[in-house]
Amino acid sequence: MEDVAIVGVGLHPFGRFAGVTGIEMGAVAIRRALADAGVEWRDIQFAFAGSYEIDNPDAVVALLGLTGIPFTDVYNGCATAASALTLAANTIRLGEHDLGIAVGMDKHLPGAFSADPRLYACPSWYGALGQFVTTKFFGMKINKYMHDHGISSSTLARVAAKAYRNGARNEDAFRRKPLSEEEILGSPMLNFPLTQYMFCSPDEGAAAVVLCKAEHAHRYTDSPVYLRATTVRTRRLGAFEVHSPWLPMEETPGPTVDASRAAYETAGIGPEDVDVIQLQDTDAGAEVIHLAENGFCRDGDQEALVADGALEIEGTLPVNTDGGLIANGEPIGASGLRQVREVVLQLRGQAGDRQVPGDPKVGYTQLYGAPGTAGVSILSL
Amino acid sequence: MAQVPIAEGVFTWPSESPQLIGSRCGACGIVTFPTQDSCPRCAATSMEEHLLPRRGTLWAWTTQAFPPPAPPYSGPTGEDFVPFAIGYVTLGDDVKVETRLTETDPAVLDAATAMELVIVPFAEEGDDEIVTFAFRPCGSG
Numbered sequence: 001m002e003d004v005a006i007v008g009v010g011l012h013p014f015g016r017f018a019g020v021t022g023i024e025m026g027a028v029a030i031r032r033a034l035a036d037a038g039v040e041w042r043d044i045q046f047a048f049a050g051s052y053e054i055d056n057p058d059a060v061v062a063l064l065g066l067t068g069i070p071f072t073d074v075y076n077g078c079a080t081a082a083s084a085l086t087l088a089a090n091t092i093r094l095g096e097h098d099l100g101i102a103v104g105m106d107k108h109l110p111g112a113f114s115a116d117p118r119l120y121a122c123p124s125w126y127g128a129l130g131q132f133v134t135t136k137f138f139g140m141k142i143n144k145y146m147h148d149h150g151i152s153s154s155t156l157a158r159v160a161a162k163a164y165r166n167g168a169r170n171e172d173a174f175r176r177k178p179l180s181e182e183e184i185l186g187s188p189m190l191n192f193p194l195t196q197y198m199f200c201s202p203d204e205g206a207a208a209v210v211l212c213k214a215e216h217a218h219r220y221t222d223s224p225v226y227l228r229a230t231t232v233r234t235r236r237l238g239a240f241e242v243h244s245p246w247l248p249m250e251e252t253p254g255p256t257v258d259a260s261r262a263a264y265e266t267a268g269i270g271p272e273d274v275d276v277i278q279l280q281d282t283d284a285g286a287e288v289i290h291l292a293e294n295g296f297c298r299d300g301d302q303e304a305l306v307a308d309g310a311l312e313i314e315g316t317l318p319v320n321t322d323g324g325l326i327a328n329g330e331p332i333g334a335s336g337l338r339q340v341r342e343v344v345l346q347l348r349g350q351a352g353d354r355q356v357p358g359d360p361k362v363g364y365t366q367l368y369g370a371p372g373t374a375g376v377s378i379l380s381l
Numbered sequence: 382m383a384q385v386p387i388a389e390g391v392f393t394w395p396s397e398s399p400q401l402i403g404s405r406c407g408a409c410g411i412v413t414f415p416t417q418d419s420c421p422r423c424a425a426t427s428m429e430e431h432l433l434p435r436r437g438t439l440w441a442w443t444t445q446a447f448p449p450p451a452p453p454y455s456g457p458t459g460e461d462f463v464p465f466a467i468g469y470v471t472l473g474d475d476v477k478v479e480t481r482l483t484e485t486d487p488a489v490l491d492a493a494t495a496m497e498l499v500i501v502p503f504a505e506e507g508d509d510e511i512v513t514f515a516f517r518p519c520g521s522g
Binding site for chain 1: 387388391403411412413414415421422440441442443444445446447448449450452453454455456465467468469471474475476477478479481487491503513
């Protein structure tokens with residue numbers, strides 16, 4: 001199979017943009033990724049686009065040029081962007097095309113995500129009772145995890161404070177005002193032990209990456225970043241997952257663990273080799289749990305790691321250097337490509353005020369969401 | 382006011398001693414809640430109705446301090462909203478069931494272990510009182 005390189009990244013900032021459509025944001029992200037790669041839209045041979053709110057994100061061609069390329073839309077919950085990236089990479093790996101693009105765009109209303117529970121194979125009464133709520137799942141998962149592994153609420157507050165601090169160093173972030181641990185702990189309790197400022201919010205934005213056959217990468221850039229692995233996994237029976245009216249007696253690791261192990265195996269890279277990390281921080285607790293689920297520490301080690309500043313930009317395990325979902329919000333279709341763009345900037349040494357020191361060479365991204373879907377990618381110079 | 386269950390087939394009602402209605406796979410024995418027609422473990426289609434134990438132990442919990450998005454939520458909202466708690470209760474060796482909890486105090490829930498099924502008011506609809514299942518700490522009356 002062909003190896004794959006990323007030669008261009010582009011972002012429409014994340015936040016709230018009255019009067020700008022999701023499609024328009026997608027076009028901005030694509031144009032920026034094309035410019036970064038030094039290619040024209042007419043050079044692009046295929047595309048995959050991810051979105052939740054936009055039925056047909058491929059309509060972005062109306063703003064870029066109707067070139068007739070194969071352009072496929074994907075939706076896969078919070079792992080939508082990982083799915084678009086995986087499909088785009090596989091198209092090159094399989095030799096079908098040499099140069100393509102993965103783009104994600106979304107424009108959500110404020111407030112917790114909702115849907116008809118029957119669309120998730122849940123009974124109607126489950127939603128009527130107020131149990132079809134994603135934030136409640138995250139509250140339960142971290143509450144149990146803290147109990148089982150000795151994690152404190154202060155650790156959750158420190159993780160959220162880091163996100164806002166990193167967001168303040170990122171001009172493309174949604175939330176750029178640092179918040180103290182006291183402000184975070186003192187904000188309204190939404191789902192115990194998670195307070196309002198420990199959660200990310202749905203918002204708006206777009207991100208795009210240009211991918212090519214690895215052996216062509218130097219045509220476009222002096223600093224290609226190679227995509228060593230892309231994996232998507234869904235939950236197995238016994239995993240503790242969102243939107244589960246019941247769970248079996250047997251307990252199984254979640255899809256993040258499965259996606260992560262598969263990605264390390266494919267890449268021939270281990271967690272000890274990774275220099276810069278992007279994790280799904282739907283809430284501060286999710287970042288804590290995902291640190292262990294992706295192999296970066298043992299369960300319970302997070303308490304000391306966070307206290308010691310290990311997850312900071314200057315730490316030994318820099319996590320969510322651009323502020324993650326907490327500071328950027330979550331336009332579902334774009335979120336994972338924002339992660340990839342951040343890792344690419346970090347590996348190129350172009351992350352400015354938030355650059356991880358010491359010339360990072362290996363990066364890692366992870367997405368997780370309803371109804372129990374995870375995506376991982378591993379990138380390196 | 383007539384008491385009407387949130388949905389048919391979720392718990393036995395009316396009953397002096399109500400039970401949640403699950404299903405058990407005739408092939409591999411896994412228990413689900415609510416009932417379903419096919420097995421999520423072995424894909425067999427020989428699921429049989431199975432009444433669940435009324436008592437269990439608390440496995441995980443959180444609170445719901447804001448009104449869930451409506452729809453699908455159909456309970457009281459606005460000033461009538463009352464925060465509630467949600468948890469999973471392990472019922473014997475059968476299954477873990479996600480359920481409302483009658484107790485919302487984190488300090489009490491943190492110490493809670495043994496739980497028992499109760500039927501509680503959920504909402505009013507015309508002349509009917511909609512009731513649902515919940516679990517309360519054993520001995521909390």
